Amino acid sequence: MTHSHTQADLPRCRAMLGQPNDYLDGDLAAELCQALETHMAGCHDCQIVFDTLGQTVRLYHSLDDAPAELPADIEARLLLRLQEKASSAARSEH
Numbered sequence: 001m002t003h004s005h006t007q008a009d010l011p012r013c014r015a016m017l018g019q020p021n022d023y024l025d026g027d028l029a030a031e032l033c034q035a036l037e038t039h040m041a042g043c044h045d046c047q048i049v050f051d052t053l054g055q056t057v058r059l060y061h062s063l064d065d066a067p068a069e070l071p072a073d074i075e076a077r078l079l080l081r082l083q084e085k086a087s088s089a090a091r092s093e094h
């Protein structure tokens with residue numbers, strides 16, 4: 001089954017990816033967690049972003065004196081990539 005990103009998905013992606021640290025730390029509300037997992041099952045972009053985030057977080061947690069949260073610039077870069085995708089998709093609609 002092929003599922004490509006539609007414009008309707010992108011605001012949801014950004015809303016969900018706004019709290020990756022909470023999700024990865026298990027602090028996110030259970031129903032929100034489930035919505036995120038359901039969304040990711042059909043959204044390749046979010047799978048990649050979360051896979052990357054998860055690996056980064058695991059790496060951080062494996063270090064001594066690891067910060068509890070991702071560095072802001074890593075998170076910002078991942079979100080920026082999604083926003084670039086969103087704006088290029090919006091442009092191609094015109």
Ligand SMILES: [Zn+2]
Binds near residue numbers: 009012013040043
């Ligand atoms: Zn998504």
